[in-house]
Amino acid sequence: xxxxxxxxxxxxxxxxxxxxxGVVPAVDDISIKVKKGQIIGxxxxxxxxxSMTSLSIMQLIAPPGKIAGGEIxxxxxxxxxxxxxxxxxxxxxxxSMIFQEPMTSLNPVYPVGKQVAETLLLHNKHMKKAEAxxxxxxxxxxxxxxxxxxxxxVFPHQLSGGLRQRVMIAMALxxxxxxxxxxxxxxxxxxxxxxxxxKLMKNLQEEIDTSIIMITHNLxxxxxxxxxxYVMYAGKIMEQADVYELFDHPKHPYTEGLLKSIPRSNVxxxxxxxxxxxxxxxxxxxxxxxxxxxxxxxxxxxxxCREVEPDLVDVGEGHLVRCIKYKN
Amino acid sequence: xxxxxxxxxxxxxxxxxxxxxxxxxxxxxxxGDPVALMMKDHISADVVARVRAQMQLDDPAYIxxxxxxxxxxxxxxxxxxxxxxxxxxxxxxxxPNTLILAISGALVSWIIGIPAGVLSAVKKRSFLxxxxxxxxxxxxxxxxxxxxxxxxYIFAFWLGILPVSGFDGPEYLIMPAIVLGWSxxxxxxxxxxxxxxxxxxxxxxxxxxxxxxxxxxxVINHALKNAMLPVVTVMALQVAGLLSGAVITETVxxxxxxxxxxxxxxxxxDMPLLQGAVMFTTVLVIxxxxxxxxxxxxxxxxxxxx
Ligand SMILES: Nc1ncnc2c1ncn2[C@@H]1O[C@H](COP(=O)(O)OP(=O)(O)O)[C@@H](O)[C@H]1O
Ligand code: SF4
Ligand SMILES: [Mg+2]
Numbered sequence: 001x002x003x004x005x006x007x008x009x010x011x012x013x014x015x016x017x018x019x020x021x022g023v024v025p026a027v028d029d030i031s032i033k034v035k036k037g038q039i040i041g042x043x044x045x046x047x048x049x050x051s052m053t054s055l056s057i058m059q060l061i062a063p064p065g066k067i068a069g070g071e072i073x074x075x076x077x078x079x080x081x082x083x084x085x086x087x088x089x090x091x092x093x094x095x096s097m098i099f100q101e102p103m104t105s106l107n108p109v110y111p112v113g114k115q116v117a118e119t120l121l122l123h124n125k126h127m128k129k130a131e132a133x134x135x136x137x138x139x140x141x142x143x144x145x146x147x148x149x150x151x152x153x154v155f156p157h158q159l160s161g162g163l164r165q166r167v168m169i170a171m172a173l174x175x176x177x178x179x180x181x182x183x184x185x186x187x188x189x190x191x192x193x194x195x196x197x198x199k200l201m202k203n204l205q206e207e208i209d210t211s212i213i214m215i216t217h218n219l220x221x222x223x224x225x226x227x228x229x230y231v232m233y234a235g236k237i238m239e240q241a242d243v244y245e246l247f248d249h250p251k252h253p254y255t256e257g258l259l260k261s262i263p264r265s266n267v268x269x270x271x272x273x274x275x276x277x278x279x280x281x282x283x284x285x286x287x288x289x290x291x292x293x294x295x296x297x298x299x300x301x302x303x304x305c306r307e308v309e310p311d312l313v314d315v316g317e318g319h320l321v322r323c324i325k326y327k328n
Numbered sequence: 329x330x331x332x333x334x335x336x337x338x339x340x341x342x343x344x345x346x347x348x349x350x351x352x353x354x355x356x357x358x359x360g361d362p363v364a365l366m367m368k369d370h371i372s373a374d375v376v377a378r379v380r381a382q383m384q385l386d387d388p389a390y391i392x393x394x395x396x397x398x399x400x401x402x403x404x405x406x407x408x409x410x411x412x413x414x415x416x417x418x419x420x421x422x423x424p425n426t427l428i429l430a431i432s433g434a435l436v437s438w439i440i441g442i443p444a445g446v447l448s449a450v451k452k453r454s455f456l457x458x459x460x461x462x463x464x465x466x467x468x469x470x471x472x473x474x475x476x477x478x479x480x481y482i483f484a485f486w487l488g489i490l491p492v493s494g495f496d497g498p499e500y501l502i503m504p505a506i507v508l509g510w511s512x513x514x515x516x517x518x519x520x521x522x523x524x525x526x527x528x529x530x531x532x533x534x535x536x537x538x539x540x541x542x543x544x545x546x547v548i549n550h551a552l553k554n555a556m557l558p559v560v561t562v563m564a565l566q567v568a569g570l571l572s573g574a575v576i577t578e579t580v581x582x583x584x585x586x587x588x589x590x591x592x593x594x595x596x597x598d599m600p601l602l603q604g605a606v607m608f609t610t611v612l613v614i615x616x617x618x619x620x621x622x623x624x625x626x627x628x629x630x631x632x633x634x
Contacts, residue, residue: 101413104531108630110551119539129377132599171539 005072007179008034008057008088013070015049015056024053026065028235032213034179039205039212041226041243043219043258047282049235051100052217054181057213058097059087063285071301075178093123096172100184102165106156106303112164113152114138123175139170142207144200162193169201182200183215198225206298219262223247228318231255234283234293241319251321254278292324300325329625332406332633335341340614348400351606352393355599362409362597368459374601393454400607406600408593416605418589423608425495426585429508429577430570432501436509437516438563444513445520445559450547452525460517476580479503493582504581513564519562524555557628561620568616572609 015027027049033042036161041068042050053062058071059079073097080085091280097249107115109142117132124132133152140148143166165185172180182201186194202225205212217291222243229246230252233241239252244316250256257278280297289296296307304324312322336534339383363379380386386396399406405415444464448457483490483503489502527533536550537543575587593602625631 058538060534088542089539091537097538099531099535101531105535107532107536107550107554109628114571118541122540157630168535171535 002022005035006033007036007038007075008159008213009031009073010053010057011071013053013054013056013072013074014068015061015065015119016068017065019064019286022286025235025288026285028068029231030232030235031070032230032237034168034211034213036178037205037209038228039202039214039226039227041214041216041222041229042232043216043222043229044232045217045282050217050232051183053232054097054183054213054215057181058066058091058095059237086184089123092119092172092177094179096175096177096179097183098165098168098172098185100187102161102168102185102188105168106164108156110155111153112156112159112167113140115168116140116174119171120174136170136174136312138172140167141169143170143173143198143204144168160193161189162197165189165193165197166200172184173204173208173210175212175316179211179213181213181215184217185214186199186221187216187218194221201225219247219258231258234285234288236293236322237320238294238323239319239321240312242317245319249319251315251319252323253300254294257297260261290324329622329633333622336618336621340618342612344610345397347610348397348603348607349393351603352389352396355387355603356528358597362599368586396603403602405607408598408601410592410596410598410601413617418469418601419586419604419608422584422586422589425583426437426574426587427577429504429569429574429583429585430499432505433508433512433570433574433577434563434567435626436505437566439514440509442520442556444555445517446524446547446552448517448521449524449528449555457521461521464514464517467510467512467556468518469514470511472511472574473511473580474579476503476507479507480580493580495581495583500583503530504574504577504583505536506575507580508570514560515566516563519559523558524551527551527555530554553627557624559625560627564616564623568613571612576609 002317010030010032011231012031013027014025015022017026024231030049030053032040032042032053036155039318042053044050048099052061052065056067057074059082067080070080078108079090106112111279113133113136114242116136117129120132121129137152138147140151145151145163151159151163156167159167166231180201185201186197189197201214203214204210212225214221214312216222226243229241229243231239231252233244239246239250239255240251246255247259250259257276259277261277278297280305283293283296289306289321291304292298292301292307293308295301298305302324308324310322310324310326312320313322313326315326361376363376363383363385384392387395396406403416405419407414408418411418439562440498441464451457474490479625480503484488490503494500525548528547533546533551536546541550572586574585575591577583578585578587579591586608590602590605592598593605621633625633
C-alpha cells in the first residue's frame with residue numbers, strides 16, 4: 001500500500017457541505033496518490049471539487065463543510081482527525097498551498113517580505129528576524145523577483161499579479177515544503193506570465209525536490225507540467241493515467257471532450273472547425289443525475305448509464321476509468 | 329502628506345466662513361432683543377437705545393458680520409452679554425473640562441467596544457455574541473439623559489459611592505465618562521464586529537491559516553488591523569463630536585463644558601457666546617475629520633494622499 005516513495009495518499013475522501021438545502025458531496029469518495037518528486041494534475045471544470053480537495057488536505061474546510069469520511073495520509077500520518085497543533089506545524093512548513101487569486105491572497109496592510117518571513121519564523125522558533133529577512137531575500141531571488149531587497153519592503157498593491165504570485169510561491173516554498181498544492185496558480189494571470197510562472201514552478205520543483213499537486217481546468221498546463229493526471233467531474237474521479245497515456249489514449253467520454261476543447265495553436269484550424277465544447281452544464285451538486293453523473297452530457301450514453309453508477313476500473317498500466325464501456 | 333494636509337486646511341477656510349455666515353443669519357432672525365433681555369424691565373427705552381448704539385447693534389447686518397469675522401481672525405469673539413467676560417476666555421475655561429470628559433468617554437467606549445466587537449465576531453452566532461449585541465443595542469438605544477439619571481440614582485443616591493454632579497475631582501468623572509462611553513461603545517462594538525466578519529472572509533485570511541498560524545494570531549495579526557480601518561475613522565469623528573460638547577451629559581452631570589455654555593447661551597440669547605461656541609465646534613469637527621483621514625492613510629498603505 002504505502003511505501004517510502006509515497007508522500008501523500010488519499011483514500012476514499014468525502015468532503016460534504018451540509019447546507020440548508022441539503023448535503024452537497026463536493027468531494028465524493030476520491031483516492032489520490034502522490035509520490036516523492038512527482039507532479040500530479042487534477043483537472044476538471046469549475047465547481048467539480050478541486051479546491052475543496054486541496055482545502056481538505058490542508059484541513060482548512062470551513063463549516064458548513066466537513067470531511068465526512070476517508071483518510072489523508074501525509075508521510076504516513078493521517079491528517080483527518082489530527083490535532084490542531086500538529087496540523088499547524090505542518091501547514092506552511094511541510095505542506096503548503098498557493099491560491100488562484102494572487103491579487104487578494106496577500107494581506108494588504110503588511111509589506112510582502114514580512115509576510116513571507118512570518119512563515120519562516122512561525123516554523124523556526126529560534127530564528128532571528130534579520131536571518132529570516134536574509135533568507136526571504138534569497139528566496140525572492142530564487143523565484144525571480146527583481147530587486148529583492150527593495151521588494152521586501154513594498155506592499156502587495158505595488159506589485160503586479162505575476163510578482164504577487166511569485167511572492168506566494170516564495171511563501172509556500174520558504175520552508176522547503178515536501179508537498180505544494182497549487183490551486184489554479186495561473187488562472188488569474190495572462191498567458192505570457194502564466195508560462196513564466198509554470199516554468200518557475202517546474203524549476204523549483206527540481207531544485208527543492210518537492211512534490212506538487214497541480215490543480216487546473218486547463219489540460220494544456222497538465223500536458224506541460226504533470227507526470228500523472230486525475231480527471232475530476234462533479235466530485236468524483238472519472239479517469240486517471242500517466243500524462244502521455246491520457247493524452248494518447250483517453251478512455252472516458254468526458255476526458256475526450258476536454259481534450260477536444262483545447263484550443264489549437266493553429267488559429268486557422270480553430271476558425272474552420274470552431275472551438276469544441278462539451279454540451280450541457282455541470283450538474284447541480286444537490287441533485288446529481290442517477291447512474292453515471294456524466295450521462296446527461298455524454299454522447300455515448302445508453303440506458304444502463306442512467307441506472308447504475310460505474311466503478312473506477314483498472315484498464316492496465318495505472319490507467320483507471322469510470323465508464324460502463326470499460327470492465328476489468 | 330504635508331501637501332495634502334495644507335490643501336485640506338485651505339479648503340476648510342470657506343467651509344468655516346460659510347458656517348459663520350449661516351450661524352450669524354440664524355442668530356439674527358431669532359426673536360428677542362438681547363439688550364432688553366440683558367437689562368431689567370424697568371430700564372427706560374433711551375437707555376436701551378444708548379446701550380444698543382454703544383454695542384454697535386444698530387449697524388447694518390453685513391457690517392456687523394464682517395466686523396465679527398475681522399475680530400474673530402484676531403482671536404476676539406466679543407464679550408458675553410450675560411456673563412460680561414470675553415467669549416474666548418469663557419470657551420478656554422470650559423474646553424479642558426470638555427476635553428477630559430471627551431477623552432475619558434471615548435476611552436471607555438473603545439475599551440468596552442473593541443474587545444466586545446472582536447469577541448462577538450470570533451464567537452459569531454453564539455450565546456456570547458447575542459448577549460454582547462443585545463447590550464450594544466441597549467447602549468445605542470437608551471437615551472443618555474435616562475442612563476445618566478439611572479446611574480445617579482444607583483451610585484449617588486442609593487449606594488452613595490459617587491458624587492451626583494459637579495466637576496471637582498476624578499471621582500466626578502467616573503459616571504459621566506461611563507454614561508458617555510457606554511452609549512458609543514454600542515456603535516463601536518457593532519462596527520468592529522461587522523468589519524471583522526467582513527475581513528475574515530478575505531483570501532489573505534485563508535493564506536494566514538495556510539501558513540500555520542494559530543487562529544488567535546490570524547484574528548489579531550491579520551484580520552484586526554484591516555478590520556480597524558473603518559472603525560478608526562468613526563473613532564476620530566466620535567472624539568471630534570464629543571469635543572464639541574456632550575451637551576446632555578454635561579447638563580445632567582453639571583459639568584461646565586462647551587456643551588453647557590452653548591445651552592446657556594441659547595437660553596440667554598447670548599449671541600456672541602453662542603456664535604463663539606459654534607465657531608469653536610466647527611473648527612474641532614473639521615480638524616477631527618482631517619485627523620480621521622490622516623489616520624486612515626497611515627493605517628492603510630493603499631491610500632496615499634499627495
Ligand atoms: N460553502 C459552501 N456551501 C455549499 N457548497 C459549497 C460550498 N463551498 C463549495 N461548495 C460546493 O463544492 C463544489 C466544489 O467547489 P470547488 O472545490 O471550489 O470547485 P473547483 O473545482 O472549481 O475548485 C461546488 O460546486 C459547490 O457546490
Ligand atoms: S457510463 Fe455511460 S454516460 Fe457515463 S461516461 Fe460512460 S458512456 Fe457516458
Ligand atoms: Mg477552485
